[in-house]
Amino acid sequence: MTKIIDPYGSELVQDYKKVVKDFGLQTFDSVNFPNPNKLMRRGVVFAGRDLQIISKCIREKKPFYALSGIMPTNQEIHLGTKLVVENLKYFQEQGAKTYILVADLEAQAARGVSLQEGRERALKFHIPAYIALGLDPKKTIFYFQSENREVVHFAYQAARKITLNEFKAIYGSADPGRIMSAVTQVGDILYPQFKERMPGIIPVGIDQDPHIRLTRDVVSRMKEKKFFSPGSLYHKYTPSLDGSVKMSKSKPESCITIPEDETAVKKKIMRAVSGGRPTLEEHRRLGAEVEKCMVFELLKQHLVEDDKELDDIYQDYKSGIMSAGEIKQIAVEKMINFMKDFNNKLLKARKQVDKLQFVKF
Amino acid sequence: MTKIIDPYGSELVQDYKKVVKDFGLQTFDSVNFPNPNKLMRRGVVFAGRDLQIISKCIREKKPFYALSGIMPTNQEIHLGTKLVVENLKYFQEQGAKTYILVADLEAQAARGVSLQEGRERALKFHIPAYIALGLDPKKTIFYFQSENREVVHFAYQAARKITLNEFKAIYGSADPGRIMSAVTQVGDILYPQFKERMPGIIPVGIDQDPHIRLTRDVVSRMKEKKFFSPGSLYHKYTPSLDGSVKMSKSKPESCITIPEDETAVKKKIMRAVSGGRPTLEEHRRLGAEVEKCMVFELLKQHLVEDDKELDDIYQDYKSGIMSAGEIKQIAVEKMINFMKDFNNKLLKARKQVDKLQFVKF
Numbered sequence: 076m077t078k079i080i081d082p083y084g085s086e087l088v089q090d091y092k093k094v095v096k097d098f099g100l101q102t103f104d105s106v107n108f109p110n111p112n113k114l115m116r117r118g119v120v121f122a123g124r125d126l127q128i129i130s131k132c133i134r135e136k137k138p139f140y141a142l143s144g145i146m147p148t149n150q151e152i153h154l155g156t157k158l159v160v161e162n163l164k165y166f167q168e169q170g171a172k173t174y175i176l177v178a179d180l181e182a183q184a185a186r187g188v189s190l191q192e193g194r195e196r197a198l199k200f201h202i203p204a205y206i207a208l209g210l211d212p213k214k215t216i217f218y219f220q221s222e223n224r225e226v227v228h229f230a231y232q233a234a235r236k237i238t239l240n241e242f243k244a245i246y247g248s249a250d251p252g253r254i255m256s257a258v259t260q261v262g263d264i265l266y267p268q269f270k271e272r273m274p275g276i277i278p279v280g281i282d283q284d285p286h287i288r289l290t291r292d293v294v295s296r297m298k299e300k301k302f303f304s305p306g307s308l309y310h311k312y313t314p315s316l317d318g319s320v321k322m323s324k325s326k327p328e329s330c331i332t333i334p335e336d337e338t339a340v341k342k343k344i345m346r347a348v349s350g351g352r353p354t355l356e357e358h359r360r361l362g363a364e365v366e367k368c369m370v371f372e373l374l375k376q377h378l379v380e381d382d383k384e385l386d387d388i389y390q391d392y393k394s395g396i397m398s399a400g401e402i403k404q405i406a407v408e409k410m411i412n413f414m415k416d417f418n419n420k421l422l423k424a425r426k427q428v429d430k431l432q433f434v435k436f
Numbered sequence: 437m438t439k440i441i442d443p444y445g446s447e448l449v450q451d452y453k454k455v456v457k458d459f460g461l462q463t464f465d466s467v468n469f470p471n472p473n474k475l476m477r478r479g480v481v482f483a484g485r486d487l488q489i490i491s492k493c494i495r496e497k498k499p500f501y502a503l504s505g506i507m508p509t510n511q512e513i514h515l516g517t518k519l520v521v522e523n524l525k526y527f528q529e530q531g532a533k534t535y536i537l538v539a540d541l542e543a544q545a546a547r548g549v550s551l552q553e554g555r556e557r558a559l560k561f562h563i564p565a566y567i568a569l570g571l572d573p574k575k576t577i578f579y580f581q582s583e584n585r586e587v588v589h590f591a592y593q594a595a596r597k598i599t600l601n602e603f604k605a606i607y608g609s610a611d612p613g614r615i616m617s618a619v620t621q622v623g624d625i626l627y628p629q630f631k632e633r634m635p636g637i638i639p640v641g642i643d644q645d646p647h648i649r650l651t652r653d654v655v656s657r658m659k660e661k662k663f664f665s666p667g668s669l670y671h672k673y674t675p676s677l678d679g680s681v682k683m684s685k686s687k688p689e690s691c692i693t694i695p696e697d698e699t700a701v702k703k704k705i706m707r708a709v710s711g712g713r714p715t716l717e718e719h720r721r722l723g724a725e726v727e728k729c730m731v732f733e734l735l736k737q738h739l740v741e742d743d744k745e746l747d748d749i750y751q752d753y754k755s756g757i758m759s760a761g762e763i764k765q766i767a768v769e770k771m772i773n774f775m776k777d778f779n780n781k782l783l784k785a786r787k788q789v790d791k792l793q794f795v796k797f
Contacts, residue, residue: 183589183592231613234616251603
């Protein structure tokens with residue numbers, strides 16, 4: 076039986092190779108993307124669907140799109156979202172038409188956030204945060220689900236194309252609110268193709284694969300529309316600081332959110348599972364178990380841009396020259412700087428948001 | 437086990453008393469409505485929900501609403517729809533704010549009718565037909581589901597309030613398209629209360645009761661919104677001319693639709709089950725079995741406005757003075773006149789539709 080990954084309350088995905096096999100994904104390294112970003116170079120991005128089509132669009136400068144959604148629930152974002160934005164930024168820089176939708180209808184259906192509340196949160200925090208993380212607002216098309224009549228109308232058509240049993244097979248369960256959310260997401264994923272037929276790619280965490288599969292199923296049953304099946308790009312989770320596979324708000328002491336204040340950053344990283352040895356003597360002699368080090372993961376995924384710098388840290392830590400306390404200190408400083416930089420950029424981005432044009436229907 | 441009435445593909449409802457009991461309805465005769473129309477006087481209207489609230493609104497001239505939907509599938513309407521419009525007309529004349537929505541999203545989700553197609557059919561035929569059957573367009577608020585953002589957004593909220601199992605218990609089955617349709621209908625039924633809290637009544641065939649129940653369930657779980665639970669008014673089916681309980685397009689030779697040409701009307705009524713005896717001699721001696729006469733049902737439900745006239749026909753037929761051929765001849769003439777009158781009024785009404793204002797959001 077295929078393991079079911081539930082995007083609404085994820086199970087741990089410990090064996091990414093198994094996921095690739097079970098879900099019929101392509102491994103990322105099977106495709107040669109131009110100018111890979113650090114996540115791609117470091118195996119954080121590990122798989123996808125229809126990647127060769129997107130790679131070809133980039134190389135041949137043909138139109139394609141990249142799309143992601145904002146769920147306007149809390150006034151903070153997850154490090155996993157930072158990975159998504161980094162990949163979106165990559166595609167934007169490689170020429171993708173970039174779409175960001177605010178999933179306000181979904182937030183209402185799935186979490187009970189009113190449309191007005193969702194709107195305010197998105198304008199005040201989430202959209203500026205995406206800009207602060209590197210998205211170019213001038214090259215990005217933003218919309219609210221609740222204002223995109225075409226997406227919602229399409230959701231009614233998509234609903235006709237799937238049965239309840241298929242839905243259950245993909246999502247593991249089905250309830251009316253979830254079904255409405257999911258078919259609306261199908262509309263979002265295909266929306267850029269409503270006016271211009273072109274391939275698209277959705278960079279997401281692997282737990283979001285069900286939405287991609289559902290959309291691909293719907294596309295295969297609407298042959299007359301001639302949609303491209305959406306491609307997807309999957310990154311691994313940012314692990315929890317306690318060493319478990321996915322960082323999660325359910326364990327706040329092991330989870331860093333954006334923004335996060337200095338004291339909390341310091342406290343959390345200093346307590347993280349580090350791969351250091353029981354004694355300094357042993358550490359110097361055997362070197363760190365870097366593969367178990369959650370702090371190195373933070374550096375690799377989020378804090379060190381330069382490959383040489385990361386490699387130096389790796390070598391020093393692996394060989395025992397660098398202690399667990401030292402690698403943590405590096406991570407703390409870098410994370411605090413990141414948060415400062417983010418907060419500054421967020422303030423600037425808020426002013427840009429006032430000038431944004433949202434697509435309405 | 438409660439018998440499930442499926443509004444999408446009805447089972448026969450032969451024992452209306454049992455339906456009243458099983459569904460927990462009020463009988464219509466338990467409430468004293470002012471100025472009852474012929475359907476109310478003749479037991480065609482037989483039950484409802486929260487009828488006393490509406491009766492009180494009428495008597496005390498308090499605000500209430502009546503609402504019905506048009507499913508823009510074919511370019512013809514069913515005699516059952518004529519009963520709905522007659523009851524809507526009654527409530528409109530008794531002071532109800534009257535709403536007619538075009539269920540174009542539902543027609544798309546359930547039947548695959550494109551929004552444009554649905555819109556055109558509604559404007560060209562269904563709305564004028566409702567006006568031709570007696571609705572006052574100046575006193576009626578019309579809208580298209582696809583243009584009513586508030587209804588659609590509410591559907592997402594309503595979806596959160598029901599589980600899949602409840603949905604199955606009410607409808608007998610569940611698939612994504614049906615769920616989307618049903619929660620959208622919940623939005624429609626409550627829509628008049630979004631701005632003004634007031635009781636409302638939905639005149640429908642008994643097979644539509646599931647939508648009323650679903651809406652009442654949703655209302656009971658949104659206490660903070662302080663909606664009135666929708667009332668409803670149920671009429672019996674117009675029976676099939678072959679004697680079965682419900683006239684249906686699946687047996688076209690026993691089904692009269694509006695419009696219908698003279699030849700077809702004549703042919704169908706002349707072949708109808710009449711309650712006449714095998715020989716004229718026997719008929720004169722024993723009288724007709726009026727309770728088995730589908731032609732008398734047509735007269736009672738659709739063709740004879742005056743109670744005295746209907747009663748005279750009943751007495752003459754019952755006593756055998758009037759033959760089956762004669763009662764059929766009366767029905768044929770009246771039906772042909774009805775169709776002529778309808779066609780004339782339809783042409784006039786089309787001109788009125790051009791001037792209608794549709795509510796948009």
